[in-house]
Amino acid sequence: SELRIATKINTLDSRLTDMWKKGYLFATDIIHAYRPVNRKGKWHWSKTRQRFYMQANGFAPVLKEISYRTFDAKRGREVIIKQEILFHKYERKKVTKKVSVGDNIVEAIRNSDVALFSDEISEKVDHAPKKVRTTINYLLQNKKISKKGWFNPNQGRESWFKKGFLYYVKPEQYAKRLQLRDVIDGRKKDVSEIIHLNSEVQRRMTPKTELFEDTRSEDIMRELLAVYRDIERIEISGETFYYIRGILSSEEIEKQKVYWERNKSKKTSLHTGLGHGAEDFFQLSTDAMCSDGVFGIPEPWWEYTISQSGEKRYNVRKRRRDDPRRIHEFDRVLHCPLMPFSTKNVKDIILVFEAKYRRRMDKEYWDTFITKLKNTYEFGTNDGLVKFNVVPVVVLSWQGREDITVGDKKVSLAKYITMQGGLVLFLTEFERYLKEKTGQSIYFKKMFKEWFRGIREEKTFTQYMIDCLFGGVRPNPGKYEIKVVEKKEKKTKEPTTSIAVGNFVQPMLCQEYFGTSIEKPSFLEPKIDGIRCQIHCKDGEVKAFSRRGKDIKLKQEVIDVLKNFEAVFDGEKVADTFHLFDLLYYKGKTVIEKPYAHRRDFLERVGKKYFEGLDMIKIVPRFEVRDSDQVEELMKSIVKSGYEGIVIKEAASVYEAGRRSSFWLKKKPQRTVDLFVVSVEKDEKRTQKPWVHELACWDKGNPMVVFKHSTTEKHEVDSVLELTFIGLTKNNRLRHIREAIPRDDKTKYECNSLDDLKKIEASVSE
DNA sequence: TGGTCTAAAAGTCAAATCCA
DNA sequence: TGGATTTGACTTTTAGACCA
Known part of the structure; x- marks a missing residue:
C-alpha cells in the first residue's frame, strides 16, 4: 500500500508479483492482518492478506524486521506489530497438503x-x-x-x-x-473369561453357582449379557447356566441339558425356593394378622424398593458402614411406628427379619447377622453398636438341639438368640395362626412341595399361597408399605474460621424463603442479578474472584479506589459496577464471626467514607423487617424497581463460608414447578385434536395428577415439563398455566412433590 | 472419563483483477 | 482471452475454558 501511494500505479499487485517472480524482489509469506474498511457507510475491521517486498539480495533469504498495524480482537484496539520475518525469492507453491x-x-x-x-x-x-x-x-x-x-x-x-x-x-x-473381550475389566472380565474357557476348552455350560457366591451376580451378568451378545443364558430346573453361542454345538447343549435336569438342579433349587417361600409365608401371615387386628401394632409397614422389572422387592439392601460401595442384604424389614404421646411424636421400632429354612442357621450365622446390622448406617450407631430401636428377628423352621455352651449350661439356638436380645419366631406359629383363621390344617412345606411339583410354571409361589390361604385376595394389599428411597450422603465441610487476603473463600449461599414467619430481627436486601464477586485488597493489590473462585478482571479505576484497603468484600458485579453487601476481613482481622448487623454497619461506614458518589462501587441498601407481611410489601416495591428478588438476612448471624445457610433466605417472585407426564391421549372430540397430557407431582411416593395439559405437540410418558406456578385450587389442581417447557435434563424422580407445591403456593403473593 | 460452547486460526472457493 | 494472483466471504478445524 505504501508503494501504491508512492508510485500511483493502480495495478501494482501483479507487477510486484511479476518482479518477484523474475527475481528482482524478495517477498515475505502472506501476513494476515486487519485493516479498516468502509462498507455501506460504516467502518469496520476487515481481514486482509499482505506481503512485504524488498529488493532482491542474492539468493539467500533475508531476516528482517517489519512493522504493521492491525486490530487486536482480544484487547479490542488497534495495535502495531513488530516482528522479524523471512524475505525470500519466489518459489512455485508446493502443493503439500497438511494432514490434520x-x-x-x-x-x-x-x-x-x-x-x-x-x-x-x-x-x-x-x-x-x-x-x-x-x-x-x-x-x-x-x-x-x-x-x-x-x-x-x-x-x-x-x-x-x-x-x-x-x-x-x-x-x-x-x-x-x-x-x-477386553472392554470389561476386573471381576466381570474374569467371569466372562471363565464362561468362554469352559465353552471353548472344556466344552461345557457354566452353572451360575460356579461363578458367584454373593448377591451381586445379577448386576454383573446383566452387563455381560448386554455387552457380549454371544453369551447365552439358559434355565434348567431353576438353575441358571451360561455358554457362548456358536462354540457349543446344539447336540452338546442338549446332552448337558439332560444331564443337569436329571442330576443336580432339583435339590438345590428346591431348597433355595423353600427359603424364599418361607420369607413370603411369614410376611403374608403377618399381613393377615395386621388386617385381622391381632398383630398388636396398629400400622406397621414393610420396607421395599422397586426392582428393574417394576415389581416390589422386599429384600432390603443397606449400605455398609465399612465400605459404602458395598451393601448388606436383609430378608425383610418391618417398621412399627409407635405414637406414645401424640401422633406428631412418632417413634419407630424396626424389626429386621432373617428367615432360614433348614440351611445353615447356627450360632456363627447369628453372630454374622448381628455384625451385618452393626455395619449399616440405618441399623448401627456411630460406635458400631446395634441401634436401640432395632430388633433382630430370626424366623426358624425347627426347634434345634441344645448344643451351644453358655457358661456351664447348654442351650438351644433359639434360647441363645433370645439371651442376646433377639427375637425368635417359628414358622409353626404362623402355621397355627393360619389354621385357626382358615379352619384347615396348613403346612408350609407341604404347600410348597405341591406348588413345586404341580403348577409352578403358571404362577409364582406367593400368588399360589394367596389363592390357597386367602381366596386370592392379598391381605393388606400394600396398605402398610412404604417405598424407601436411598438417601445421598451429605458431605461435611470444615467451617472456615480465618481468612487470608488473596485466598478465595467459598461464598455463603442462600436457602429458599417460603414465607415463613420472621421471628428473629432480620434485614432485607434486594437480590442483585449479576455475578457473585469477592474482592480481596492488600498492599496495593486488588483481586476479584467469582462464585467458584475464578479470577474476575477489574478496571483500573476500581483498583485505584480499592488498592489502599486491607479488606475482603463480598458482593455482586453487574456490568462494571460492584454492589457490595458484606465484609469478611478488615485491617488484619477476620470478621466473619461477627454478627451480620455489625459487619453491615461497618461496611456502610466504610462506604460512606470512601465510595460515596462513585459509579463503580456501591453498597447494597438494606431494610429492617419484623414480620412476613412487611417482607411481602417490600418485595413488591423492590421487584417493581427492577431487582431480581430479595434476600432476608438474620441480624445476629455469622458468615457461614461455603454453606447454603438458613441465615440467608432468598425469594424470587415468579416460580416454576416440575411435573411429569403420566398419560398421553389424543382428544378426538376437539377440532384441533390436541394431545392431552396428565401431569403429576409426587404425593408420598405416588404420582398425583394435578394438571391436564393439552398441546399440539406430544410429550412422552415420564418426560418432565416445567410449568409456571400461579396457585392451587381447592382440589389440588394447578391454576392458570401459560406455557409448559419440556425439561429433557430432568427425570421424573426429580419432580416436585405436593408438599412443595403447597409451600410454593404459600410463598407466591397474589 | 464424558461433554458443550466460543473464538480464532487455517483452509477453501470463486469472483475479481491484472497483464501480456 | 488465458493464466496467475488477489481478495472477500465462507467453512472447517483447533484450542481452550468450562461443566458433570
Whole structure:
C-alpha cells in the first residue's frame, strides 16, 4: 500500500508479483492482518492478506524486521506489530497438503481392525488425549466416525465402558472389538473369561453357582449379557447356566441339558425356593394378622424398593458402614411406628427379619447377622453398636438341639438368640395362626412341595399361597408399605474460621424463603442479578474472584479506589459496577464471626467514607423487617424497581463460608414447578385434536395428577415439563398455566412433590 | 472419563483483477 | 482471452475454558 501511494500505479499487485517472480524482489509469506474498511457507510475491521517486498539480495533469504498495524480482537484496539520475518525469492507453491489431527484420527481408526477407545487413539496419532477428545467430538458431530458404548438395561440407556466409548468407522470394527473381550475389566472380565474357557476348552455350560457366591451376580451378568451378545443364558430346573453361542454345538447343549435336569438342579433349587417361600409365608401371615387386628401394632409397614422389572422387592439392601460401595442384604424389614404421646411424636421400632429354612442357621450365622446390622448406617450407631430401636428377628423352621455352651449350661439356638436380645419366631406359629383363621390344617412345606411339583410354571409361589390361604385376595394389599428411597450422603465441610487476603473463600449461599414467619430481627436486601464477586485488597493489590473462585478482571479505576484497603468484600458485579453487601476481613482481622448487623454497619461506614458518589462501587441498601407481611410489601416495591428478588438476612448471624445457610433466605417472585407426564391421549372430540397430557407431582411416593395439559405437540410418558406456578385450587389442581417447557435434563424422580407445591403456593403473593 | 460452547486460526472457493 | 494472483466471504478445524 505504501508503494501504491508512492508510485500511483493502480495495478501494482501483479507487477510486484511479476518482479518477484523474475527475481528482482524478495517477498515475505502472506501476513494476515486487519485493516479498516468502509462498507455501506460504516467502518469496520476487515481481514486482509499482505506481503512485504524488498529488493532482491542474492539468493539467500533475508531476516528482517517489519512493522504493521492491525486490530487486536482480544484487547479490542488497534495495535502495531513488530516482528522479524523471512524475505525470500519466489518459489512455485508446493502443493503439500497438511494432514490434520482429525484426518490422522480417522485414518488411525480406519486402519485398525477393531474399534478403539479414545486413549488408544491418542496413543496411535501421538497427540495429547485432551486434544484428541475434542477432535473426536468434532468428527462425531460431522459423522466422520461413530461411537458406541453398551446398552445398560439397568438405566435404560446407553452407557460407556470403563475405558469410555468405542470409536469406529465400520460397524464390523465394533463387533470385532467385543470379540476380543477386553472392554470389561476386573471381576466381570474374569467371569466372562471363565464362561468362554469352559465353552471353548472344556466344552461345557457354566452353572451360575460356579461363578458367584454373593448377591451381586445379577448386576454383573446383566452387563455381560448386554455387552457380549454371544453369551447365552439358559434355565434348567431353576438353575441358571451360561455358554457362548456358536462354540457349543446344539447336540452338546442338549446332552448337558439332560444331564443337569436329571442330576443336580432339583435339590438345590428346591431348597433355595423353600427359603424364599418361607420369607413370603411369614410376611403374608403377618399381613393377615395386621388386617385381622391381632398383630398388636396398629400400622406397621414393610420396607421395599422397586426392582428393574417394576415389581416390589422386599429384600432390603443397606449400605455398609465399612465400605459404602458395598451393601448388606436383609430378608425383610418391618417398621412399627409407635405414637406414645401424640401422633406428631412418632417413634419407630424396626424389626429386621432373617428367615432360614433348614440351611445353615447356627450360632456363627447369628453372630454374622448381628455384625451385618452393626455395619449399616440405618441399623448401627456411630460406635458400631446395634441401634436401640432395632430388633433382630430370626424366623426358624425347627426347634434345634441344645448344643451351644453358655457358661456351664447348654442351650438351644433359639434360647441363645433370645439371651442376646433377639427375637425368635417359628414358622409353626404362623402355621397355627393360619389354621385357626382358615379352619384347615396348613403346612408350609407341604404347600410348597405341591406348588413345586404341580403348577409352578403358571404362577409364582406367593400368588399360589394367596389363592390357597386367602381366596386370592392379598391381605393388606400394600396398605402398610412404604417405598424407601436411598438417601445421598451429605458431605461435611470444615467451617472456615480465618481468612487470608488473596485466598478465595467459598461464598455463603442462600436457602429458599417460603414465607415463613420472621421471628428473629432480620434485614432485607434486594437480590442483585449479576455475578457473585469477592474482592480481596492488600498492599496495593486488588483481586476479584467469582462464585467458584475464578479470577474476575477489574478496571483500573476500581483498583485505584480499592488498592489502599486491607479488606475482603463480598458482593455482586453487574456490568462494571460492584454492589457490595458484606465484609469478611478488615485491617488484619477476620470478621466473619461477627454478627451480620455489625459487619453491615461497618461496611456502610466504610462506604460512606470512601465510595460515596462513585459509579463503580456501591453498597447494597438494606431494610429492617419484623414480620412476613412487611417482607411481602417490600418485595413488591423492590421487584417493581427492577431487582431480581430479595434476600432476608438474620441480624445476629455469622458468615457461614461455603454453606447454603438458613441465615440467608432468598425469594424470587415468579416460580416454576416440575411435573411429569403420566398419560398421553389424543382428544378426538376437539377440532384441533390436541394431545392431552396428565401431569403429576409426587404425593408420598405416588404420582398425583394435578394438571391436564393439552398441546399440539406430544410429550412422552415420564418426560418432565416445567410449568409456571400461579396457585392451587381447592382440589389440588394447578391454576392458570401459560406455557409448559419440556425439561429433557430432568427425570421424573426429580419432580416436585405436593408438599412443595403447597409451600410454593404459600410463598407466591397474589 | 464424558461433554458443550466460543473464538480464532487455517483452509477453501470463486469472483475479481491484472497483464501480456 | 488465458493464466496467475488477489481478495472477500465462507467453512472447517483447533484450542481452550468450562461443566458433570
